Amino acid sequence: MSKITAPRGTQDFIPPQTSRWQELEARIHDLTHDFGYGEVRTPIFEATELFVRGVGETTDIVEKEMYTFKDKSERLMTLRPEWTAPVVRAALQHGLLGQGPQRLYYVGPIFRYERPQAGRYRQSHQFGIECFGFKGPEADFEVIQLAWQLIAGYQLRGATLFVNSIGDEACRPKYREALTAHFGPHVESLSEDSQRRLQRNPLRILDSKAPEDRPFIESAPPFESVLCDACREHFEMVQHYLYEAEIPYQVNPRVVRGLDYYTRTVFEIESDALGAHSTVCGGGRYDGLVRALGGPDTPAVGFALGLERFLTMVEAAAASAEAQRRGIQFIALGGEARERLVHLLGYVRKHGGVPAYMDYEERKLLAHLKIADRNNARYALIAGTQELEEGSLVLRDLLSRTDRRIPFQFEKDTAAVLVEMGA
Ligand code: ATP
């Protein structure tokens, strides 16, 4: 019988990788909480219409990446390819946007039918925030700061923040014209996607990854040249706040974001740990979206961050630093020692708050120590026949590889041992 494997472009996560996911998720919940954001969870599938209207018909997502199917009553459904449209749908459905500003965040899977490769999956996971109800640059700054703080919290180096402004309904049409004039004469040389987008949405060409488009993108006029006064002032304030908060950034006229509903501020965070798919986080302001989805005029700004790519950055940083050792490996040599140590293990697990590991098979000391290394334990607590007779234990520091014999009355001194090991 042929083996069944996970579908192409999807991954299983197994220990110890899952603990890195849990840690990241825990940090996300803490950080968002500290900024005053509350969590939203939406269904994994929605009416296809939501994404067609909310993401935009000329985007990669709607043009070619959606997992769309008909359910048994012939309704067209799509697996969530991004979270912003569902979050807006939920906020409208529950009347949140009529109650003043809302700060919301999400963490969970998205589905996109893409060509799988490193850093690009068919099921991936995003963390993102959406800040509704503020039209001023303060909210743009808040959103960027939150994303940056997640990176700073892991002390990740090699990450770069790029910011840009893509204007509003006053100046965007002028920019479209400038781009059409720029790309128009070279239409034959552009990629198929870009040729198609030239008429409908020339801004999207700036976002193209096709190599044949590169030279024309590089010589395209920057938005700066046509930005209206209000947009320019907004953009300058965002930069001023970033500067004051000592968040390093670069203005990059090529950052436009793939989704149609963005206005004014757009930003991306790239990392040199990621190779070709260097963008880990993308976001910006999308003042037009809520209305496009049938809601009241509501300014909004947010971002989405890819958890797979973020963890690649974390792993690259961890590879250069010694992994943090934590916890105690209990090692019993012989049946009697095992019985005593299992008691102690139970006690530590009940009272400890410190990771406690034990292998119950009869093995040589060396084999047990290898297991301790695999668990990344800080200490080994070793008991054999001699220790039982003497009423002692050997405490091995697995970092310095030194032993200490500690007097130990089994069962009586457990609390003292716990303190000793920093529990
Ligand atoms: P790209 O240009 O790489 O296709 P995108 O513009 O489609 O990215 P967004 O829709 O802005 O990406 O999603 C935000 C983040 O989510 C990306 O920066 C990336 O980290 C992550 N992401 C998006 N699609 C995938 C995917 N297929 N696999 C893994 N991560 C992804």
Ligand code: MG
């Ligand atoms: Mg994409």
